[in-house]
Amino acid sequence: MSVRATDSRWNRGDANGTDRKVLRARWRTASLAAGWRFPNDWGLPEVDEVCATVVADGEVLAALADLGRARARSGADLDETLTDLAALHAVVTNPAERGGLVAADPDATPAQLLRAMALAWADATLGDLRDSAATETLTGLATEEYLQVRIGELYRHGRRNDVHPADRYVLLVVTLDLSNVAGWPRLMAMILVGDALRSVFDGGETLAVLGPSVAVVLAERDAALPGRVREARALIARQLGVDPQLHTARRVDVRLERLPCGEAAARSLVRAVGRA
CATH class of the missing domain: 1.10.490 (Globin-like)
Structure with a gap:
């Protein structure tokens, strides 16, 4: 043959x-x-x-x-x-x-x-x-490494087209209080967060997990963003409320971080958010 x-x-x-x-x-x-x-x-x-x-x-x-x-x-x-x-x-x-x-x-x-x-x-x-x-196995969200790649792409694109990423994008940060949660429920909490974020931010945004209790969304700063933030916060709380073992994890911190001027500072911000 x-x-x-x-x-x-x-x-x-x-x-x-x-x-x-x-x-x-x-x-x-x-x-x-x-x-x-x-x-x-x-x-x-x-x-x-x-x-x-x-x-x-x-x-x-x-x-x-x-x-x-x-x-x-x-x-x-x-x-x-x-x-x-x-x-x-x-x-x-x-x-x-x-x-x-x-x-x-x-x-x-x-x-x-x-x-x-x-x-x-x-x-x-x-x-x-x-x-x-590129993908974290448990949640299906992107890894920090992939988010850093996307950050680099945005800043390179901005330099070429004379636009600033901080004017168009924002980092939505979701942090859970998992200090009193252990074992499988701790992992399930982040799975539920990932599911909620994918449901709300379904327009091509980059969703990533940066640590055992931190997830982020690289989203555009448009008129619909405030409503999506409220929807994400409510949906995450509702998802976590289904499991009694995740009662304390329902204290969800959802905040917006504006991207800094420089690419290096933006990369540092991502690292800092993941270690908070």
Whole structure:
């Protein structure tokens, strides 16, 4: 199997897809024999896509890239993913009628196939890392690092267009009193705050969590802002009031911080707010 699935023995697919089923079964057996750790996790829709492409003698690189991304998202490591690819290559290049167990040899896999699979796997993996770096897992709000990036973008845009971010944006700061709250209720409080802020500020504002009890919104200073601030304060209090364990956390401090003149000072403000 090179860039195209050229072995004529795999070009006969009948209307019932029998050859695809045979290919899939042999591939799975070879992959398990080569060390695939969790048999129940091997079968993915992308596996069937690859089999159909091979049987139809189609361009297999795109199908392998899809499978590489799917393997990464399912938790398979790169070595396991490439060994699985080697198992497919061994099966395709060793027809069923020869009999016996087919051995996967990653060193025999064509470089183009390895590259397509490895790049797709890496792209999906790095994409997950980028997402996790930009978003705090628990609340779904942006991290402080991402907010700092947005702050930098605003100030660079302001310098280029001769406008000042302080004239157009404000930092809405929400601080909870969680001194008497511990364990899961403490985490739930911030989840509820994030949910309330997303509900009120749903127009593309940057929402971030800056600490275990502090969330912020980078919002435009427009005529609707005062009403949104009141709505956010009321909704947060209402959300927290559902849980008796969060009674003390209902004392919510919601305030507006005007952005300072300089970018460095704005970055310092974000750090200070998160450590208050």
